[in-house]
Amino acid sequence: MTKREKISSESVSSSRRDFLRSATGIGLGATLFSFAPASVFALPGTRKVVVVTFGGGARDEETFMPGGQGNIPHLLSELIPRATFFSQVINRGILGHYVATASLATGAYETFNNFASVPPDHPTVFEYFRKDLRRPATDAWVVAPSNGFGRIGESGNRLYGAGLGAGVILPKRLLTAALSSGGTRDYDHLLRDSYESPLYSQTLAGDAQELHRVGEILKLSVDDFTKLARSSASPDELSVYVAHRLMQRLAPSLLWITLHDMDIAHSGAYSLYLDGIQRSDRLCADIWKMIQSEPEYAGKTTMFILPDFGRDSDSEAGGNGFQHHRTGDVRSRTTWMMALGPGIRENVIVERPVESVDLVPTLGSLLGFSARLSSGKPLTEIL
Amino acid sequence: MPITPANLQPEHFAKYPPEARELATRYVALLRDLPLAFLPLLLRELIEYDWKFPAERRDLDRQLSYLAAAAPSERRAMFAAFAQLKLPPSLEETDWVNAPAGFSEQLSAFLWASHQIDAFRTAAVDYVQKLDAATPPEPLPMRRLGIVLIGQGVAPGNGSSSYALFRKLRPHGVYFNQVDPHNGMQTVLDVIAGRYRAHPVAFDHWYIDGGAAESLSNGGVSQVSYQALGPVRAALLDRMQKLAQTNTMGPEAMSAALAQMKPEEVGMSGDSVLNHFQVDLLTEGSGTQVFSTTFVQWAAREALRRAQPVTLFARFAPRQRERPLSELLAGNKPNELDPQGSLIDGDMGGYYTWLNMQRLSGADKSSFLIWFEGRNEALAIGPSLVAGTQSGEALNLAQIFSRIV
Numbered sequence: 196m197t198k199r200e201k202i203s204s205e206s207v208s209s210s211r212r213d214f215l216r217s218a219t220g221i222g223l224g225a226t227l228f229s230f231a232p233a234s235v236f237a238l239p240g241t242r243k244v245v246v247v248t249f250g251g252g253a254r255d256e257e258t259f260m261p262g263g264q265g266n267i268p269h270l271l272s273e274l275i276p277r278a279t280f281f282s283q284v285i286n287r288g289i290l291g292h293y294v295a296t297a298s299l300a301t302g303a304y305e306t307f308n309n310f311a312s313v314p315p316d317h318p319t320v321f322e323y324f325r326k327d328l329r330r331p332a333t334d335a336w337v338v339a340p341s342n343g344f345g346r347i348g349e350s351g352n353r354l355y356g357a358g359l360g361a362g363v364i365l366p367k368r369l370l371t372a373a374l375s376s377g378g379t380r381d382y383d384h385l386l387r388d389s390y391e392s393p394l395y396s397q398t399l400a401g402d403a404q405e406l407h408r409v410g411e412i413l414k415l416s417v418d419d420f421t422k423l424a425r426s427s428a429s430p431d432e433l434s435v436y437v438a439h440r441l442m443q444r445l446a447p448s449l450l451w452i453t454l455h456d457m458d459i460a461h462s463g464a465y466s467l468y469l470d471g472i473q474r475s476d477r478l479c480a481d482i483w484k485m486i487q488s489e490p491e492y493a494g495k496t497t498m499f500i501l502p503d504f505g506r507d508s509d510s511e512a513g514g515n516g517f518q519h520h521r522t523g524d525v526r527s528r529t530t531w532m533m534a535l536g537p538g539i540r541e542n543v544i545v546e547r548p549v550e551s552v553d554l555v556p557t558l559g560s561l562l563g564f565s566a567r568l569s570s571g572k573p574l575t576e577i578l
Numbered sequence: 579m580p581i582t583p584a585n586l587q588p589e590h591f592a593k594y595p596p597e598a599r600e601l602a603t604r605y606v607a608l609l610r611d612l613p614l615a616f617l618p619l620l621l622r623e624l625i626e627y628d629w630k631f632p633a634e635r636r637d638l639d640r641q642l643s644y645l646a647a648a649a650p651s652e653r654r655a656m657f658a659a660f661a662q663l664k665l666p667p668s669l670e671e672t673d674w675v676n677a678p679a680g681f682s683e684q685l686s687a688f689l690w691a692s693h694q695i696d697a698f699r700t701a702a703v704d705y706v707q708k709l710d711a712a713t714p715p716e717p718l719p720m721r722r723l724g725i726v727l728i729g730q731g732v733a734p735g736n737g738s739s740s741y742a743l744f745r746k747l748r749p750h751g752v753y754f755n756q757v758d759p760h761n762g763m764q765t766v767l768d769v770i771a772g773r774y775r776a777h778p779v780a781f782d783h784w785y786i787d788g789g790a791a792e793s794l795s796n797g798g799v800s801q802v803s804y805q806a807l808g809p810v811r812a813a814l815l816d817r818m819q820k821l822a823q824t825n826t827m828g829p830e831a832m833s834a835a836l837a838q839m840k841p842e843e844v845g846m847s848g849d850s851v852l853n854h855f856q857v858d859l860l861t862e863g864s865g866t867q868v869f870s871t872t873f874v875q876w877a878a879r880e881a882l883r884r885a886q887p888v889t890l891f892a893r894f895a896p897r898q899r900e901r902p903l904s905e906l907l908a909g910n911k912p913n914e915l916d917p918q919g920s921l922i923d924g925d926m927g928g929y930y931t932w933l934n935m936q937r938l939s940g941a942d943k944s945s946f947l948i949w950f951e952g953r954n955e956a957l958a959i960g961p962s963l964v965a966g967t968q969s970g971e972a973l974n975l976a977q978i979f980s981r982i983v
Contacts, residue, residue, distance in 0.1 A: 262745065289690040306691040374907075421907075428902040459900070462865035463872030465926040466919035467900055509930070512937050513699075515879065516930055518864065523695050 207255065207529045208283035208546055243496040244558055245486060246451045247479060248299060250292040250340060251458025252502035252530055253472045254517060256509070259531075266472045269480035270533075274500070278535040279543045279577050286504040286528050286551040290520045293343045295503040295551075296453055300337075300347060302555025302569025310343065314351040317568050320555045321348055321361035324449050327564035335361035336447045338438045340430055340455035342368055352568070361451065364409055364441070366433045372406040373421045413440040428474070431456040435478050439485050446491035449562070454478060460506065463518050483535070497536035497561060499554065505530045534577045545576045580671045583617050586610050590675050598627040601642070608646045611653060613661040614670060615685070615698070616705075622678035629854040631781045633886040640713045656708060659701030663694050679837050715939040719777045722888050722944035723983060724935045725766055726878075728924035729951025730789045730895040733917050741921060743950055744957040746929040749966045751946070751959030758974040759952050763792065765975040766891060766949075769983065771796050773889045781851075781885045786877045788870035789895030800885070802856060802877055804870040804895065811867050813844040814860050818867075836861040855884070869897040871920050875927035882934045892931055893951070894924030932959065945982035949975065958982050 257263040264271060288298045291309025298305045301317035321335040337348050342365060349360025410416060415423075427433045431454045438452045457471030479500055486492045507514030508526035520527045532554070535541070552571035559566040560573040581590060586609055591602040602609065602624055609617060623630075623638055630638065645653060654661075669688060674681040689695040728743075744753060774783045774796045783799045785791065791803035817839070821832055839861055841853035859880060865872035871894055878892040899916035928948045935944055945960035956975070959965070960982035 287693070291690075304693070306693075308687065308691075425904050425907045427904055430903060433903065462869060463863075463875060464865065464869050464897065464900070464919065464923050466916075466922035469922065470919075509933060515876070516933075517926075523690075523699055 204283055204285060204525055204529050204548060207525060208548070241495050242562060243446075243448045243492055244450070244499070244562060245482065245492075245496055246449075246499045246554070246558075247482060247501075248296055248451070248453045249457060249475055249500075249502040250296060250453050250455040251460060251471070252505040252520065252527070253457055253475070254506050254508070254526060257469060257472055257517070266469055267476040269476045270500075273480050274483060274535060275533060275542075277541050278533040279540050279545060281532040281534075281545045281549055281574070281576075283546060283548045284501060284530050284532045284551055285548055286530065288551075290504050290523060290527055292455070292458065292503060293347070296339075296344065297347055299501070299503060299551055299554055300451065301350065302552045302566050302571045304552060304570065312343065312346055314346040314349055314356070316351060318350045318352045318355035318566075319348065319360060320558055320566065321449060321451075322350060322352070322355035322359040323555070323559060323564045323566050324562060325359050325361075326355060328562065330448065332358075332362060333445045334447050335449040336438075336441050336445070337361045337363045337451045337453070338434050338441070339363060339365055339451075339453045340367065340434060341365065344453065361449070362412075364437055366437050367430050369406050369409060369420065370424050370433070372403050373417045373424075375403075413437065413444055415440060429456045431474060431478055435481060438482070442485060442489050442492060446489070449558075452482065460517050461519060463515070465517060468517055486536075494537060497534060497539060499532060499534050499558075501532035501551065501554070502530045503551070504528060534574075539577050543576070545574075549574055581675055582670070583612055583614055584610050586675070593676050594625055595628040598625050601627055601638075605642050605646060608642065611650065612645075613657050613663075614674070615663040615665060616657055616660040618674040618678040618681040618685070621675065622682055625678060626854075629851050631851065631855075631885040632779075633781070634884055636716075641709060644709065644713050656705060659697065659704065663689070663698060663701075664692070683833065718888060718940045719779070719782075720773065720888050721983075722935060722938065722940055723769075723773065723890075724931055724944070724946040725769070725889075725891040726924075726928040726931050726946075726948040727763075727766065727891075727893040727951045728921060728928065728948070729763075729893050730787075731915070731917060732894055732896050732920045732924050732951075733953075741918075741925070743921075743925055743955050744928070744948060746926075747932060747948065747957050747959070748968075750932070751957050751965055752963045753968045754956045754958065754971070754973060754978060755954060755968065756970050756972045757949065757954045757956045757978070758972060759954065760974060762949060762951065762975045765979065767792060767794060769979055770794065770799060770889055770891055774798050777888065782887050783889040784881045784885065784887045784891065786874055786881065786890075786892045787895065788874040788893060788897070799889075800852060800881075800887075802852075802859075802881075804873045807856060807860070810844045810846060810856070811860060814839075814857075815867055817844070833862075855880070869923070870895050871897040871923035871927060875923075875930055878927070878931045879934050882931070882938060886938055890931070890935070892927070894920065894927055896920040897923065947975075947978060947982060 255263065258267050286295060288295055288304035289306065289309060294305050294307055294309040297315040300319045301315045302320065303317040305315050305317065307313050307316065324330060324335055339347060345363060345365060348363040350356055406417065410420065423436055424433055427436065434452060434454065438450060441447060441450065454475050456474050457468060459471055460468035483498060486496045486498060504520060505527045506517050506520045507522045508524055509516045511522045511524045514522040550571055552569060553574050554571065555569045556566040556571045557574045557577065560578050586606055588603040588606055591599045594602055612620065627635065627638065666688060669681065669684055672681050672684065689698050770783060770785060771794065778798055780798065781800050785794060785799050785801045787803040789803070790805045791801055794801065818836065821835060839857060841850065841857050844857065846853045846857070859866055859873065859877050863872070863876040866876050874892050874894050878890060881887060881890060896915040896917050897920050899914045932946050935941065935946060943961055947956060947958045949956040956978060958978050958981065962981065
């Protein structure tokens with residue numbers, strides 16, 4: 196990192212920290228590090244983890260800055276006071292949603308084509324978890340927004356890979372399969388698989404077999420699933436419902452949910468981007484409430500929330516502000532992460548720069564597996 | 579054997595349009611001396627020379643002339659950072675002379691994947707800064723003026739909104755909350771006509787409308803409207819759908835295919851320079867095909883960046899509503915408008931238009947006015963106004979213009 200980048204990343208972090216301090220009365224993690232390590236609160240091996248990522252980052256201007264706070268009331272008032280908040284999470288990889296989310300899941304910067312249907316090169320967190328801890332396939336799941344995320348559950352790494360990954364549910368693809376059996380209609384919204392390139396609508400291949408397989412797992416009929424979709428405002432709402440069913444039916448120890456509504460920012464409509472942020476804010480609070488209300492999860496689940504990366508700043512001439520994440524500027528590379536749950540210190544801000552690839556080794560330390568091929572480092576502040 | 583910059587010959591530019599070919603041939607000695615990580619990006623601009631705006635032509639001429647006059651050692655220093663980037667042989671083997679846009683897409687993907695994008699970005703920023711310092715822009719014929727209207731029905735149904743307009747612009751100008759809206763639109767059109775009469779140069783005055791454009795008394799003003807482009811948008815969406823249905827190309831290939839579309843392929847005739855610009859708005863802009871608010875913001879940005887006009891008037895109109903999932907599944911419904919969302923989009927679009935004006939020469943002397951059409955709220959920015967203030971004076975638009983123009 197150059198000196199200029201370092202200073203700029205720190206200023207991004209500082210503005211976030213200053214606002215959080217004033218808004219929530221949060222203290223600095225550094226002042227608490229002399230206290231007993233959090234591991235004294237560590238729970239026995241029943242621990243579960245839910246990771247929520249935002250595909251399509253939300254900028255500070257629309258979230259943590261004073262003008263944006265109205266968009267994230269649930270994060271600010273319900274979740275951050277319970278969380279350890281990392282205010283400077285840097286993503287040094289490719290800023291495309293599939294490849295970046297795959298990098299989050301492997302703890303290594305993947306370099307494949309963002310729009311290609313390929314598995315990650317490095318082992319995923321699901322493979323480390325299942326192989327090291329000898330966990331069954333039903334214990335690790337991904338609920339992801341679009342067809343492009345179909346291969347995220349399992350890498351192409353020869354030491355891991357086949358048969359060791361997570362089950363992946365793509366609710367939009369299921370819905371396409373469900374609808375295709377009931378006649379044709381205008382489902383253009385569903386067919387928009389990726390907001391990153393609105394010029395390009397990859398056709399969602401609805402797989403009837405997959406639909407029935409997942410229906411069996413979730414104990415949800417095709418009719419019920421379709422009815423549910425009819426009452427959902429957005430694909431993310433559908434994803435969260437599916438995740439909830441998974442929690443109720445299989446109670447996986449490792450559940451990864453990727454929200455994507457806010458990425459409609461690529462369409463250039465600022466108001467729709469704000470709607471997406473507000474919905475994600477509400478859904479994060481809903482997921483936390485689900486965790487607290489489900490006996491298999493209450494009191495033993497750590498939740499992580501983090502955007503995959505940011506978006507371009509208004510001051511970057513090469514970009515078009517909130518619309519894209521193409522410049523690779525500091526704002527688009529710097530984001531945040533919060534962790535909350537038993538054993539995690541509450542009301543704490545960690546200012547030091549960390550990287551988005553640090554998530555997987557941190558999960559490894561929490562759950563007891565080794566992320567041996569990850570380039571990240573465990574975040575000691577929450578271990 | 580692949581072409582390298584060093585072995586470029588005039589005949590390699592045989593497929594270029596006439597003026598672009600002449601320019602490339604004239605500067606072929608210079609082009610041979612440029613690194614591959616930079617040269618196709620320059621050719622991407624050069625190959626479009628025949629359809630460039632006068633300001634773009636001036637910039638390209640100035641850049642080539644400056645580089646050609648520089649000593650070889652000086653040129654090597656300028657491009658050292660680009661030359662140090664490591665490119666794969668597969669990129670060198672592409673037809674970067676005739677398809678520089680395709681090369682750019684592949685270069686971008688490779689730089690991201692090889693973690694060289696930051697080094698490239700630094701090199702590009704340094705290069706532009708050096709170039710700007712060495713080739714200062716010519717003085718403007720008149721002070722630049724930007725006008726934005728959030729208009730034509732962009733408002734909630736009941737006519738009121740709790741949304742605080744101009745929040746991002748208020749620190750930079752005077753917020754007027756007692757504007758007399760009477761005859762406001764005509765005042766704006768009169769100001770534009772007057773400026774064209776004072777400086778009647780093609781592409782120096784622009785009017786962009788997100789709905790149906792008002793008729794201008796002067797035909798010399800460059801005019802673009804979302805509604806007028808309706809048939810072109812339909813033809814383009816049809817083409818995109820057909821390409822998507824083949825399911826054989828990724829987004830980069832799709833972008834490259836659309837970028838090669840000619841105005842006549844989507845039924846356009848008339849001014850070829852303006853037509854190429856309009857096709858670019860729809861093929862290169864993201865969301866411009868679907869949302870009129872996005873179209874206006876992007877069109878204003880591109881007009882400012884490329885044509886560098888002294889007068890730009892952008893008027894936002896209501897965009898179509900994004901339907902929720904539940905509604906889509908209930909079946910087809912008539913497409914409705916989203917006035918409240920459009921108000922927020924237009925407000926942000928106005929802010930971005932001002933920001934983009936600030937990136938042009940003479941920004942410190944430029945003026946800007948944004949008005950919620952038909953309402954009492956406006957904001958003005960100009961050298962003679964006190965930034966971050968509010969005025970409760972009862973003024974009409976002509977009186978506000980008199981303070982900034």
